[in-house]
Amino acid sequence: MKMVAAAKYARAERALKPSRVYGAGALALYEKADIQVAEEKVNKHLIIGVSSDRGLCGAVHSNVGRAIKSQIALSSPGTEVMVINVGDKLRALLKRTHGKHILLSCKEVGRKPPSFGDASVVATEVLNLGYEFDKASVVFNRFKSVISYKTESKPLFSPETVGNAESMSVYDDIDADVLRNYQEFAMVNIIYMAMKESTTAEQSARMTAMDSASKNASEMIDKLTLTFNRTRQAVITKELIEIISGAAAL
Amino acid sequence: MMAARILRRALPVARQARSYADMVSTGPQMSFTFASPTKVFFKDASVKQVDVPTLNGVFGILPAHVPTLQVLRPGVVTIFNDDGSATKYFVSSGSITVNADSSVQLLVEEAATLDQLDVDAAKANLEQAQSEMSGISDEAGRAAAQISLEAHEAIVKALA
Numbered sequence: 092m093k094m095v096a097a098a099k100y101a102r103a104e105r106a107l108k109p110s111r112v113y114g115a116g117a118l119a120l121y122e123k124a125d126i127q128v129a130e131e132k133v134n135k136h137l138i139i140g141v142s143s144d145r146g147l148c149g150a151v152h153s154n155v156g157r158a159i160k161s162q163i164a165l166s167s168p169g170t171e172v173m174v175i176n177v178g179d180k181l182r183a184l185l186k187r188t189h190g191k192h193i194l195l196s197c198k199e200v201g202r203k204p205p206s207f208g209d210a211s212v213v214a215t216e217v218l219n220l221g222y223e224f225d226k227a228s229v230v231f232n233r234f235k236s237v238i239s240y241k242t243e244s245k246p247l248f249s250p251e252t253v254g255n256a257e258s259m260s261v262y263d264d265i266d267a268d269v270l271r272n273y274q275e276f277a278m279v280n281i282i283y284m285a286m287k288e289s290t291t292a293e294q295s296a297r298m299t300a301m302d303s304a305s306k307n308a309s310e311m312i313d314k315l316t317l318t319f320n321r322t323r324q325a326v327i328t329k330e331l332i333e334i335i336s337g338a339a340a341l
Numbered sequence: 342m343m344a345a346r347i348l349r350r351a352l353p354v355a356r357q358a359r360s361y362a363d364m365v366s367t368g369p370q371m372s373f374t375f376a377s378p379t380k381v382f383f384k385d386a387s388v389k390q391v392d393v394p395t396l397n398g399v400f401g402i403l404p405a406h407v408p409t410l411q412v413l414r415p416g417v418v419t420i421f422n423d424d425g426s427a428t429k430y431f432v433s434s435g436s437i438t439v440n441a442d443s444s445v446q447l448l449v450e451e452a453a454t455l456d457q458l459d460v461d462a463a464k465a466n467l468e469q470a471q472s473e474m475s476g477i478s479d480e481a482g483r484a485a486a487q488i489s490l491e492a493h494e495a496i497v498k499a500l501a
Contacts, residue, residue, distance in 0.1 A: 119440065269396065
């Protein structure tokens with residue numbers, strides 16, 4: 092299992108490099124223009140949690156689930172928070188306690204490496220739902236190294252927020268149509284980046300988990316072998332003593 | 342004495358050579374990032390000019406271009422490097438962002454160099470798209486067919 096995960100991890104990490112540049116490019120506008128949503132005006136908050144369907148990968152899914160739960164808990168009482176799950180494991184985590192917050196769940200995630208097409212399917216469904224959010228965030232695990240990843244949340248903005256932001260007045264020649272198209276494309280890009288980072292983090296976590304599992308299993312085998320031999324020798328000794336004392340009694 | 346003073350005053354004027362503003366050295370350099378989901382073509386590169394086909398027409402972006410956001414249409418992107426050479430890519434769709442600090446992010450869904458495209462296959466696809474266009478009745482189908490038609494037309498035009 093570790094070998095399989097290692098092979099998948101190597102492939103995911105290679106694919107991650109261009110996606111990171113792509114994702115950074117997509118986020119550049121929001122960082123440079125420093126677009127923020129005023130907290131008081133947020134009535135609808137959409138959270139897109141990116142994970143996968145498959146387990147045996149350590150704390151990957153529970154980290155994302157926990158981040159989402161804490162975001163829900165920290166949101167002000169009047170705000171409606173809805174969650175979109177990309178990945179079955181996430182749905183299982185949130186269904187019991189936060190079931191009423193779930194808007195949409197995506198399955199069959201994680202078997203094959205995510206493509207831009209997958210991200211656009213997710214984004215299309217989100218847009219088709221027609222949920223007019225004031226603020227949105229994508230929660231995912233960002234890959235840092237083979238042994239570490241970090242759960243992060245990147246913001247997504249609605250066309251209205253971007254259009255009304257002060258720093259956007261510097262930008263020339265923007266009409267509502269262009270802005271909407273641009274935002275929709277940006278949404279796909281950010282979801283794509285999140286999915287790519289998430290798979291790489293997941294494969295590396297699975298590699299580590301499988302490795303520890305193998306090591307623990309080997310340790311257990313060694314310890315049990317010793318116990319087995321000791322027990323075997325003890326039984327033989329006992330039988331010998333019985334035979335000898337029986338013979339001596341004759 | 343007077344002559345010397347006049348000469349001294351005249352000399353600085355002579356030394357002042359007038360020339361046009363040198364844009365590349367005084368203005369900000371363009372930090373150009375051009376990427377598709379699977380491949381990075383340029384990352385924070387310094388280039389002279391980029392021509393992009395957008396829904397609002399073809400834009401030529403130079404360093405210190407006014408900030409703008411545009412959505413791309415199928416067409417050819419031409420990049421003029423600092424050394425004078427030009428590279429062309431055919432792009433399907435995407436967006437371009439020009440920020441106030443002269444950084445440009447060109448994000449495209451699919452990009453190919455012109456030699457990767459086959460003009461005969463493009464022409465055949467264009468004819469097929471045109472014939473399919475007449476057969477479709479529902480709006481979404483028509484929109485998709487229209488997009489396909491425009492894309493094929495742009496490919497054929499680029500390879501002409």
